[in-house]
Amino acid sequence: MDSSPARYDHRRLPSGIEFAAELLPGRHIVSYEIRILSGMVAEPADKLGLAFQVEQTLSKGTAKRTGPELSDAFDAIGALHSTWAGRETLGFRCTCMPDFLDQSIDLAAEMIRTPTFPEDSCRVGIELAQQELTALEDDPGELSRKLMLKHAYGPILGRHAYGERETLARITRADIIDFWKSNFTPRRMQIVIAGPIDPNRLADKFETALAGLAATGSPAPDPRPDFSTGRWHYHKELEQQHIGICWPGVPMTDKTHPVERVMLSLLGDGMSSRLFTEVREKQGLVYWVGAWHEHPRTSGMIHLGASSTPARCEQTYRTLLREVDRLAEDLTEDELNRAKTLIVARSDTHGDMTRARVSELGSDLFYFNRPVRLEEKNAEVLAVTIKDIQKYLADHPRKELCVVTLGPEAAMAGA
Amino acid sequence: MSSFFQQKLANGLTVVVETMPDVSSAAAGFLVRTGARDETSPLAGVSHFLEHMCFKGTPKRPWQQITIDFDNMGSTYNAFTSKEKTFYFGWVRKADFDKQVELLADMMRSVIPPGEFETEKKVILEEIAMSDDQIDRHLYDIAHEKVFAGHPLEWPVLGSTKTVSDLSRDQMHGYFSQRYNPANMILIAAGKVTPDEAVRVAERHCGSWPSAGPRPQRTAPKLNTDGVTVAQMDRFKQQAIAMIMPAPSATHEDDETAEALAAILGGQNSRFYWKIVQAGVAPVAAAYRIDYCDTGIMMLYGFCEPPNCERLAEAIRREIDLVVKDGVKDHELQRVKNRRRTALATEAEAPYHRLMQIAHDVDMVGRPRSVEERLAAVDAVSTDKIRDYVRRWPIDGPHYLVSVGPRKWPTN
Structure with missing residues (x-):
């Protein structure tokens, strides 16, 4: 982290784009993200996979360049870039040397403003997504996540990027263009940038480069998870059984979110965490075990996950849930302080990376509609007490669970 | 602009430092030049299993204290084993650099606690089972098995269910004594740390390690690429x-x-x-x-x-x-x-x-x-x-x- 205080700039550009910058003097690279507040949640139910298709074909040609020419132009300035398609956002991220920043912004804007979505690229995109669905069958970790999302988040937030075979078959080039036109609008756009920059100049630069996008468009969708309590097993010939457990948590903006964050750190962050200690190190039940939360924009979900050979699956499941309950019973000050230190220290060390800073800033805008100083977040974490954890667990009991298993055996008596 | 420094301690341990004045954190790691290619066939997987055991107990700390001490610093830490090396590392705030090196150095003197050996073996077997469910791992492992046939580079880093199941704590200890030798190890530091500071810390925590002969040699493989x-x-x-x-x-x-x-x-x-x-x-x-x-x-x-x-x-x-x-x-x-x-x-x-x-x-x-x-x-x-x-x-x-x-x- 820089020794000087970070300086933020946050404004709404005349076009409606939300812009935030973190000035990091002395850095040698610049990172930025352009985020569209729309993703899988905006897909028609019969055309799942459409957002991913838009993301994949956006870079395959512009009014000025073919896809390869556009990629070559980014490479000509050494701009490392990628795109993503998520539940509620689509985006572009880029890291480059400061000297090439303006050129990279021009290229990014060209891609966002004037994509041509070539017919061949749209056709191949669908073919590749069908093949990715086959590949997903060979990735038990991602497959079990897909199955969990379907049950725990429901038909809208639980969508998977690749869609389904039958919905992919219905997607046309016209659908891709319609999705782009109706979602890539200034009011749905957030831009964050960090590095040795001049925020005023860059605000103008982005505004000019992205001028011409349709100013119309409806507000970004804001769905809530459609949570289902229950147990589902999916049979698959695997060496291991994958266990996923999920229940509702709190949104990022909830005042108890820092408490939830510390609670999950106690459970699954670091090798001294309870799950790692109890499930792996004391009993040798698993190699991988984890606890984490995920946040749609206005909600939150808690996840526990592990994979073990079938004979150990039931004991693993019981231990996972027992450790959640035990947190309310015997948490110590030392343990709490350790979990808090872990969160704060890692945000300090990782802050040395410009890309990490811009990612944090993007998350701030998405959830809080403003940059949030690291000190503010850390102060909230450091203020969490044992009583806060106990109260959180009492207020959010893990009674209603969504449990999904994937593997060779259905038997799990404890579930 | 960063700068490098390299020095060898009297016991043969090499210390390498990169001073990075523009950052606020520091990372440290022990590189042990040992991996799958240094194993014999019956011991396939011992380097990786040993890496796990180095988290399980030292002369100063039981296993719980090792991870507690890492987490008390808020370290980003882990270890990995490859065909040719085993690397233990931690990334911390600058103020915790000394403590981080001390903890990693302590782990390099593992006691390989017998009471933990069989439990950790189960973890390794789960890791092998997880790996068996990945098609890319099969491709990589079969490629090595065939191209480097007859040479230790053919062993998978994890070993096999059989070799890991059959491995004894005494066999592992013998391997450990031979390979975790200062002449075969390097302490690396990078970040907001000076050469003087790094060498001082290295001397304090590793200077008393006995030297144990020269670095073991390796033999080059003959490739089968047809x-x-x-x-x-x-x-x-x-x-x-x-x-x-x-x-x-x-x-x-x-x-x-x-x-x-x-x-x-x-x-x-x-x-x-x-x-x-x-x-x-x-x-x-x-x-x-x-x-x-x-x-x-x-x-x-x-x-x-x-x-x-x-x-x-x-x-x-x-x-x-x-x-x-x-x-x-x-x-x-x-x-x-x-x-x-x-x-x-x-x-x-x-x-x-x-x-x-x-x-x-x-x-x-x-x-x-x-x-x-x-x-x-x-x-x-x-x-x-x-x-x-x-x-x-x-x-x-x-x-x-x-x-x-x-x-x-x-x-x-």
């Missing part, structure tokens, strides 16, 4: 295929040329991407050069729908032929260099990433290399050098073909 192995596995839905040919070692003068060729063929914005992936033949087609201290291989591979095997193999061969016949273009090579330049600048701002790179450099080259030096090596690659490379390291000649998946392909 053959075919089909591993029919109905449990997988895709077919994974790889063509493997010889490539230079990490220390060879063609090192960066090989990397550039792999990037042009099968990296980002590469020929494979536009001609194979974007032609809808396969979702994954890539080139990957694997470098060891005295040998290397080039792996051209892809994952496809089983009926597409022929198309994928033909497409890879077509791109190989084009490179051999026409060479590569200046602008293709320049793109690789430009991307590398930004990637190196990005790496240079994180002590953690620098630590990983220094570990590679000191292990392979024998000394750390600055970002500028690595950039110069990349810049020295030319289209002529690539043309010359494919003559000396043929990619269109005999190769080993590995096919894994539900289809028995090729059939003859």
Whole structure:
């Protein structure tokens, strides 16, 4: 982290784009993200996979360049870039040397403003997504996540990027263009940038480069998870059984979110965490075990996950849930302080990376509609007490669970 | 601007420091020059199992205290084992640098607690089971098993269910005593730390380690890069295929040329991407050069729908032929260099990433290399050098073909 205080700039550009910058003097690279507040949640139910298709074909040609020419132009300035398609956002991220920043912004804007979505690229995109669905069958970790999302988040937030075979078959080039036109609008756009920059100049630069996008468009969708309590097993010939457990948590903006964050750190962050200690190190039940939360924009979900050979699956499941309950019973000050230190220290060390800073800033805008100083977040974490954890667990009991298993055996008596 | 320092302690432990004045954190790690290739067949997997056991107890700490002490610092820490090295590391706030080195150094004196041995064995067996569910691991492991047949580089890093199940604590202790020898280890530090400070800390925590003879030697493998192995596995839905040919070692003068060729063929914005992936033949087609201290291989591979095997193999061969016949273009090579330049600048701002790179450099080259030096090596690659490379390291000649998946392909 820089020794000087970070300086933020946050404004709404005349076009409606939300812009935030973190000035990091002395850095040698610049990172930025352009985020569209729309993703899988905006897909028609019969055309799942459409957002991913838009993301994949956006870079395959512009009014000025073919896809390869556009990629070559980014490479000509050494701009490392990628795109993503998520539940509620689509985006572009880029890291480059400061000297090439303006050129990279021009290229990014060209891609966002004037994509041509070539017919061949749209056709191949669908073919590749069908093949990715086959590949997903060979990735038990991602497959079990897909199955969990379907049950725990429901038909809208639980969508998977690749869609389904039958919905992919219905997607046309016209659908891709319609999705782009109706979602890539200034009011749905957030831009964050960090590095040795001049925020005023860059605000103008982005505004000019992205001028011409349709100013119309409806507000970004804001769905809530459609949570289902229950147990589902999916049979698959695997060496291991994958266990996923999920229940509702709190949104990022909830005042108890820092408490939830510390609670999950106690459970699954670091090798001294309870799950790692109890499930792996004391009993040798698993190699991988984890606890984490995920946040749609206005909600939150808690996840526990592990994979073990079938004979150990039931004991693993019981231990996972027992450790959640035990947190309310015997948490110590030392343990709490350790979990808090872990969160704060890692945000300090990782802050040395410009890309990490811009990612944090993007998350701030998405959830809080403003940059949030690291000190503010850390102060909230450091203020969490044992009583806060106990109260959180009492207020959010893990009674209603969504449990999904994937593997060779259905038997799990404890579930 | 960062700077390097290197010094050897009296007991043979090498200390390498990169001072990075622009950052606020520091990373440290112990590189032990031991991995799967240093094992005997019955001990396959011992290096990796031992890495786990180093977290399980020291003369000063029971296992719980090791992880508690890491987490009390808020360290980003872990360890990994490869074919040639085992690396233990932690990334902390600058103020915790001394404590981080002390803890890592303590782990290097593991007592391999007998009471924890069988429990941790179960964890390793779970890791092997997890790995067995990954088609890419099968491809990688079978490729090594065949190409390096008869040499320890053929062992999988995890070992097998049998070798790990059969391994005793005494066997592991013998291996540990031989390999975790100061002459075979390097302490690396990167970040906001001075050479004086790093050496002082190293002397304090490692200076009393007894020296135990010279660094053990390795023997170079003979490669078998002419053959075919089909591993029919109905449990997988895709077919994974790889063509493997010889490539230079990490220390060879063609090192960066090989990397550039792999990037042009099968990296980002590469020929494979536009001609194979974007032609809808396969979702994954890539080139990957694997470098060891005295040998290397080039792996051209892809994952496809089983009926597409022929198309994928033909497409890879077509791109190989084009490179051999026409060479590569200046602008293709320049793109690789430009991307590398930004990637190196990005790496240079994180002590953690620098630590990983220094570990590679000191292990392979024998000394750390600055970002500028690595950039110069990349810049020295030319289209002529690539043309010359494919003559000396043929990619269109005999190769080993590995096919894994539900289809028995090729059939003859």
